[in-house]
Amino acid sequence: MYLTRLKLIHFRNYEQLNHSFYPGVNVLYGRNAQGKTNILEAIHICGNGKSFRVNADSKTVMEGKEGAYLFAEYVESMDRSVEVLIGRDRKKSLKIDGIPAKNLKELLGNLFVVVFSPEDMKMAKEAPSLRRGFLDGEISKIRPSYVDALKNYTKIIAQKNAALRRRENRDTGAVIDAYNAQLAGYIRIILKNRKSYVNKLGEYVRETHRAISGGTEEISIVYKETVPETGIAETLKKLRERELFEGSCTAGPHRDDLEILLNGKDIRVFASQGQLRTLMLAVKTACLKILEESTGHTPVLLLDDVFSELDQTRKKNLLRTLKGIQTFITTADDADAKLLARAHLFYVENGTVRERQPG
Numbered sequence: 161m162y163l164t165r166l167k168l169i170h171f172r173n174y175e176q177l178n179h180s181f182y183p184g185v186n187v188l189y190g191r192n193a194q195g196k197t198n199i200l201e202a203i204h205i206c207g208n209g210k211s212f213r214v215n216a217d218s219k220t221v222m223e224g225k226e227g228a229y230l231f232a233e234y235v236e237s238m239d240r241s242v243e244v245l246i247g248r249d250r251k252k253s254l255k256i257d258g259i260p261a262k263n264l265k266e267l268l269g270n271l272f273v274v275v276f277s278p279e280d281m282k283m284a285k286e287a288p289s290l291r292r293g294f295l296d297g298e299i300s301k302i303r304p305s306y307v308d309a310l311k312n313y314t315k316i317i318a319q320k321n322a323a324l325r326r327r328e329n330r331d332t333g334a335v336i337d338a339y340n341a342q343l344a345g346y347i348r349i350i351l352k353n354r355k356s357y358v359n360k361l362g363e364y365v366r367e368t369h370r371a372i373s374g375g376t377e378e379i380s381i382v383y384k385e386t387v388p389e390t391g392i393a394e395t396l397k398k399l400r401e402r403e404l405f406e407g408s409c410t411a412g413p414h415r416d417d418l419e420i421l422l423n424g425k426d427i428r429v430f431a432s433q434g435q436l437r438t439l440m441l442a443v444k445t446a447c448l449k450i451l452e453e454s455t456g457h458t459p460v461l462l463l464d465d466v467f468s469e470l471d472q473t474r475k476k477n478l479l480r481t482l483k484g485i486q487t488f489i490t491t492a493d494d495a496d497a498k499l500l501a502r503a504h505l506f507y508v509e510n511g512t513v514r515e516r517q518p519g
């Protein structure tokens with residue numbers, strides 16, 4: 161799958177854009193704050209219905225304007241399109257192949273897009289909630305039913321937490337047992353999905369990571385569960401007294417984490433910035449492969465400012481791993497644009513895009 165055309169009206173610093181792109185590597189280069197990442201953001205919204213930079217999409221509407229219009233034309237096996245209208249009032253309208261879509265769920269599963277942005281580095285280093293959020297987001301793309309299990313689980317955990325906090329009722333124990341009975345089924349579904357995703361992810365990350373790092377480093381990714389999949393009901397029962405004492409749910413998928421080891425050591429403590437970036441690139445490429453396997457379509461890959469902190473060898477190795485994937489890369493560094501001379505180059509300046517002709 162590849163994007164052939166992007167049209168924007170009143171999106172960020174683009175008054176109007178109507179530009180075509182190529183399969184293969186498209187490099188957006190230019191000085192800082194010119195609108196390179198804005199292009200990636202627009203493509204991401206067309207694919208995933210939301211920005212990867214801000215929670216409120218209304219912030220992407222050009223200052224002083226009422227709404228933004230985004231149109232992405234892409235080739236699957238035939239020409240297809242996605243249109244998004246974002247209102248400053250937060251209302252959003254969507255069209256798929258010219259036909260209005262009822263909701264975001266309908267949009268997902270059309271233009272597949274995977275993004276790597278500097279923000280993703282936080283996932284490796286910071287709070288476990290970021291790693292859980294990453295896993296849940298990726299699994300939801302390939303298993304829509306997972307979203308329902310997760311929503312129900314989260315709702316029951318909130319109710320159970322409220323009951324544990326109240327504790328004034330003599331029957332609280334029985335109420336907690338009733339919640340646990342409901343939770344057990346959802347925990348099973350969440351663990352099954354997360355663990356099988358992590359197994360596959362680990363395998364693909366190792367492969368790509370070796371290719372980018374030149375085979376000098378070994379990565380391992382392990383899912384750390386707080387309630388074992390093999391004894392869910394028993395564990396919840398055992399936890400009951402402690403939870404009643406502490407007044408909150410102390411274990412379950414909402415407390416689980418991913419452990420990422422580089423040459424056997426925790427990356428949060430031992431990895432350099434370049435190593436972290438290499439790891440996250442391998443993670444994103446692995447997500448793309450998993451998405452490709454389950455949908456039969458190769459997603460479009462967006463790499464925002466990916467080259468900083470990578471040495472020349474890693475940059476070249478990364479480019480080799482991108483074969484067959486339409487990729488958009490932003491860079492403010494002219495030397496990177498030269499390294500990417502065989503790609504299609506687009507000079508971005510003050511909300512305009514100009515293709516640099518070869519030669």
Ligand SMILES: Nc1ncnc2c1ncn2[C@@H]1O[C@H](COP(=O)(O)OP(=O)(O)OP(=O)(O)O)[C@@H](O)[C@H]1O
Nearest residue numbers: 172173192193194195196197198220221222223492
């Ligand atoms: N809602 C908006 N309305 C108008 N202009 C905006 C809006 N949001 C952001 N901008 C402008 O977009 C520009 C930033 O664009 P972008 O984030 O794409 O930069 P970039 O070219 O990727 O830069 P860098 O190399 O620094 O990452 C800035 O000039 C900013 O003022």
